[in-house]
Every structure is written in C-alpha cells, then in structure tokens.
Amino acid sequence: MPLPRLRILPPLMAGLLACSGHSSSPEASPGVAPSTVTLSPTEQLGRSLFFDRNLSEPPGQACASCHDPRAGWTGPSSTVNAHAVVYEGAVVGRFGNRKPPSAAYATQSPLFHLLDRQGSFEGGAFWDGRATGERLGNAAAGQAQGPFLNPAEQNNANAAAVVAKVCGAPYAPAFRALLGGDICDGAHVERAYDGIARAIAAYEGSREVNAFSSRYDAYLAGRASLSAQELEGLNLFEGRAKCARCHPNRPGPQGEPPLFTDYTYDNLGVPRNPESPWYTQTESNPLGAAWVDNGLGAFLATRPDFRSYARGNLGLHKVPSLRNVDKRPRPDFVKAYGHNGYFKSLESIVHFYNTRDVLPVCLPGSPNTPGTDCWPAPEVGLNVNEEELGNLGLSEAEEAALVAFLRTLSDGYLEP
Template identity: 45%
Template sequence: MLPIIFAAGTGDFLYFLSCAPSAAQERESKPLQESIAEVERQVDAIEEEAIAAIPSLLAGSSQQLPALGKMLFFDKNLSVNRNEACAFCHMPQTGFQGAIESINLGGVAQPGSVRSRFSLRKPPSTAYAAFSPPLFYADKPGEAKCSHCFIGGNFWDLRATGLRLRSPTAMQAQGSPLNPTEMALRDPACVVHRISQRPYRKIFETVWGPRSFGIAWPSDVETICKEPNNAPATAIGSETPGPNNTPLVVDLRPEDRARVQSTFDQMAEAIAAYEGSPEVSGFSSKFDAFLAGTAQLTDAERRGYELFNGQAKCKDCHVDPPGDRHPLFTDNTTANLGVPRNPDLFFYHETGPDAFGYVSNPQGEAFVDKGVGDFLRSPEAANEAWKALAPHFDGRMRVMTLRNVDKRPRPDFVKAYMHNGYFKSLKAVVHFYNTRDALPRCEGKDPGEGVSCWPAPENPENLSTNCCNLGLSNAQEDDVVAFLGTLSDGYETTMSPLSPSTRPGR
C-alpha cells in the first residue's frame, strides 16, 4: 500500500514506498495534497450554497433545523485549523463516507485537522445513522429479536450511545469537533465561539432563540482555541478508544458554561436533523423504486435479492422485513465477523509525539481493536453493570446499514469496507462471508490471500457463526454484489408505477 508520513505540525506530505508498486500507486493520479484540497473545495462549495439559501427558508418552517444542520456539517471553521468539516470524512458522493481513494486503498482513516493525525477506523456512513435508537441492552425475553445483545448507538463501537440527548447521532456530532485525531478543538466553548462568528448565526438564533450566544467570552478565547486538543483521553463519539474527559480550558462563569453546553447540544441536534433528512437518508435507491413499483430489477439483481434473503443469510443481520417499504438493512446490533487485521492502517505507525506532543497510539502494531468490548470497559459505558459484559463483546462492531454500500463517484472508484477497511470491494466482502470457514488460513500478503485463503481474525473471540461457509458459486457471489448495487440513493426512473398485479411481493 502507500504508507504516508506527514511532517508533524505542517501541511507538507512526504511519501515513501515500503513495497513494490501497488494498486494504490497505480491508481492515484494526483498527489494526496491535491486530493485533500479538492475535497475541501467541494465542502466549501456545498456550505456556500447552503448559506446562500438562508433567505428562502420560511419562518417557522420545519426545514430550518436540517438546513442549519447542513451548514454546521459542512463548516470547516469548526475545526482547530479551520480546514476540516464533519463532511470531510462523510462526503455525499460516497454515501457519506471517505472520498479520498488513495486513503481508502491504504490507511483508511481520513487525516484530522492536524493533518499528521489519523484515527483508528474507517469513517462509517452518516446516512441512515439517525434511525438508530439510543443504546440499550436487551436481556429480557421478547424484548428484541436477539437476547443478551446491545441494540442502537452510533459508530462502530456504539460509543455514541445517545442516552443523554436521546439521539446517538447528536452525541456523535459532539465528539468529532473535540477529538484530537479529528477536528481537534479543545473545548465545547471553542465550537460555540466559532459558530457565533459564522454567517449562519442568525438562522441558529432563529431556530434556537436569541440567547444562544449570550456568553461573556474571555479576551483570550481565540488564542486558546487555535491550539489543538492534545488530551489523549478525549474520545467521546469518536473512533479512537478512550474516556471523555476533555479539559475545559476556556475560563467561563458558571452561567456562561451552562449556556455553552446548551448551545453545543443544539448544534448537535441540528446536525442530527440534517443527517436524518431526505438529503442524507433519502430512501431513493433503485431498490426503493422497485418496492414502489416504478423500477424492475435485472435478472442478476433479482437472483441476488433472492440469495440475500435466502442462502447468503444476509438478512439475518441486514434485515429486510416483509412489507417494510423503507427497510434500513441493519438490525442495529453487533457482530464479530472475524475480519483479518489491516496492517496498512496509519494508526499503527502513530507511536511518537507530533509537534504538539500528542501520541495517537503508544502501543503501535501491538494494538488490538476490541471494538464494543473496549467501549464497555471505558468510563463512557454509562452503566456500571455493562463492564462485566465486555469480554462477551470483544471484537464485535456495530452492524451498519447496507444502504449506499456501493455508492461511489465513478464505477471504478475504490471504497474500503468493514471497520478497518480490510476489504476493498464488495466482491471481496461477499467472498469472505461465503468462504471464511471453508478456506484455509494463511499469513497476510500470501499470494492466495482473499481468494483461496484468509488470514486469521484480528479478534478470534465471539465470532459470528451464522455464516461463513455458504456454498455460493462465484456467479452467485456476483449476483449478491449486483443486488447490493441497487441500494445506492439517487436513482432516477422514468417508469410509470406498475399495476398491482405486477408489483413486487415480499
């Protein structure tokens, strides 16, 4: 792959190659700096368009809250170096996931506002995440389809529980601006102060009230907020393990600190409203048109759909309930599929202090991502009784929606899959589901890796057993991939609705 080293504390990029020319090198047509700059330009353009639409928002309209959330979601100024919006890691053209192909091919995690910092996991899609309920543990008979399982929450490890705001998506939105490896602001007050200086301040006050920014700011607030968050334990809602004990470095009176928290919560709720809006979670795929009777599946897609709900066992976790016209294709639980370790993660190499003294990963390559188990051990688990459950959830990650799983800006654009981005194609994912328990083990970089053999799971504990020796042929794997391609939003149809007798039955 393409190991990338950043000159700490600068925007300069130094490349070095550790192996023979790879797919990443062959496919990368522009330097990484240019790819990052292009995403930044796209983010700016979308934010400018959203701000320009403010006069068209009717007073009291239900569209005001998600419109405000969009402006916040695409605002780079809410990061320490004013260069990274939430959208930087969640771009529309990839189904609100990472949009830099060379990073998908290699280190997976997007760079933070301090460009030398990377977090641990691939950015999950924000699309449809707003439909996940606040986290709860189902341990009563009949309470859920599973017993003794966690349901809800956001992020791969459920860290954004949503228990306080009753919205995992809002809780997630509060994490990234403060995370040292992401947007890296030092204090929620820094976020609120930056918002108060933005051109959408008036619409924020229209939605949430004129006192949203009624705060007596100290004279040094901007100086404080220009320094990155270097607290290694800051991680709430993020993809870096650790407790949330962000130091409150802006000196505020108690009443102003209370106002900061309230406005910070309102920011999060606005972003959650945007992520749950039709613009992000649109139910506008070919499959949705198929359910509405305005599109027909190809033969391969139809066969794949039948396999999805049958021999391939996909529906066991990516549920498609009969009669549901808006299936989420997730049961919002967790699973350990036995995904191999991805040795190309940048995170493994962030072992030394950067220019600000921050160390992302002191364990280096010895680090093992235990997913939900590590979250349950942390102070963020919210329920002391959950800590005892941690060993039973080591290696488990949230079951993500399959909606937009194949959405990409061009047909040959490479996305990364699973929490660590080990897989680079849907074909590889389906082949793994099909053959994990049928093919022999091999070491990473073996010539047959991913085709005729698989490396051992990174986490062998708590492996899911409802797969992975499915007996699918190569052609059947392709059919499943074809069906997954129907779940990308933005499908346009010119068909008239089918007659009741020809509409799909489920």
C-alpha cells in the first residue's frame, strides 16, 4: 500500500469516457499483439475481452479504443487529445463528457468509502467514483461493466447482449471453462456479465498493464540513476511542490512499489474545456453549454447515505496515478491532462499548479494568453484546493525539473 499522505483539505476525482471505435486513423487502438508477460487463464480471458472490437453496437469499439497501451493506457489519438479530448463512441456523433483515464494502476483502488468526518472520500472508479465496487467487491470490475451499456460508449442494449457476443467469440471456450459449461445457456446472464467484468479487472491488474518497469522503479532498485535535473525534480516533488501528498512516490511498508496516487478526490480549479463536444450533445446533455461538471459531488447527491456530503465535494475528481503520465507512441504525440483534458502538456499543467493563484483570472474577450498573462476561472469555484497548489513559488527551471522527473515514470525502461 502507498504511504499515508499528509493531507489537510478534502481530496480529488477520475471516470471513463466515450471512445472512438470507428476511426480509420493510424492512431486507432492496436490489434491484439502477443502478450508480453505470462498471464493466468482469467487474465488472458480479460485481455481477449479488452481488445475485442466486436463487443460494441455497432461493432468497432474495444476497451483498448480509449485505453491504448502505447499512450499509457489512455486516449490513442494525438488529434483528439489536442482538441476535443473526449472520444466518439461506437455510434457516430455520440460523445461523453470526460477524457479517458488510464486503465493502468487502477485496480488497486479500494472500494469507495467515506475517509473521514470532514467528508473526504477514497476509492472507487471513474473520475467521479460512481463505480464503487460495492456489489462485486472490486471497483475496477464495477467500472468494467459501465462502458458496455453506455450509449456514448459501446452502446449495448443490455447485459444479455454483451454476454451473447462473448459466447459467440473465438475465446468463448475459455469463458465457459472458467465460469462453467452452462454459462452461455441464457439462464445465467448476471453471473456471466459479472464474470466478464472480473476478467477484465484481472487483466487490468496484471503485470502486462501494471508493469512497474519505469526508470524510476529501476532507480529505486539501485539499477539506474537519475540526472541532476531529475533528482532536483524528485526533491521538489517530495518537498516544496507538494506533489507527494496526493501522489505518494515511496515504496510501501512491505516494499510495495509506489502507485503515485492515494485514490482520493480533489478540485484543482481546472477551467472548463470549451472544445469538448459534450456541450453539443443535446439529447444526453439538455443543458448544453450551461452544463457544469460537478464530479464527485454530483454522484454523492444521488446517494441518500452520502447526500449530506455532496456540496462539500462539488467539483472534485479522482486523483490519477502519475505512472505513465508522459508515455506516448512518439515524441510529438499530444497527451491531455485533467479530467476534461484542458491541459495539453506536462509543462502546462505543472505551470498551472505553480501559478494558478498568482496570475489574474482571464477576462472574457480579453487578448490575454492563458498560462502566460492569466488563467481562466475554475469550472467549479467551490472546494478548490488552495493548500497544496496554486502558488508554489517555483522558478521556471524548477518547473522544468519537475517535468523531467515525471518523465522517468513511463513503463518500458530498458536497462543497459
């Protein structure tokens, strides 16, 4: 388990989005290459499900369509990431409301629960925590059931439709072997659908997805070194930049590798992303451009047991792992950051953390440049974390050192 964080204010959020399943771009999700590690039978079944493009309606969208290993298990299109950020679902023209988070290092998230009397929450899945894991005992498995039935994602009519597709797939014999020979007879849809979700979660928890193979891991093991700039960034990460408070970077008490997230929730004061196509989705978003992403607070408002905590959590989103935060298929590939992808580079989001409360608020119609002369107002002005970011007092060189350190967290480091 990660080390406990030093936290004072309420925490941050995460959620899975619509993803393009019919792109002809060379950046579209990869085919099923041979596994890079030895997988258990359940993990191998989950892998087959994760990369299967036939499990959407119409066919064409797999889990990997939004969670590409080449991009750190998140959005695979540089063009989409640079602008709209949210991905088109299996149905042409349908989009969700947030960017796809990484599928890696997510299975360690505990069941969603109230963390303290101040109304902080921990665990669950999706940006807003709504996949609590309460029914299946596994937040990642609960999350895996969502996209299949989401009209903005894989768009299946019901669980039975998904099960029927799996039972007709080439890997159906493995499915039957693991869940019982009668699993496809139509009388066990709930058990079959739960088995599908658990298999996907098993794969997402495998060493293929959670490789722990970054240069930083090698550094912790004494097998690699960090440059002077990267070491400066590490010192800032643990010190004045306050990053380690939410993204613990030290091994756990039993030597467990750090996960770089505490699985809590926070409102960073991220501006709204005006390029999101969600604002045009009038059928699913009748508020149009007036819609506000209230994150965790909006989910809590749907739960009678947690409703009293909703206002204090408006605008909070799940703290993502920083592992693979810079992993990309090529140097010029654009990655997006923040729950809505407002930031388009590590440099820009680090600069935001450093100067959010230093630069003035951008005025509508002004010629000022966000990030240089001003920052747009937060999408949700309540509950903004002012204790751990906003005015860190870092120099330009120190921002660059932080970015250099973050770039050591990409899996796939080849030791000399």
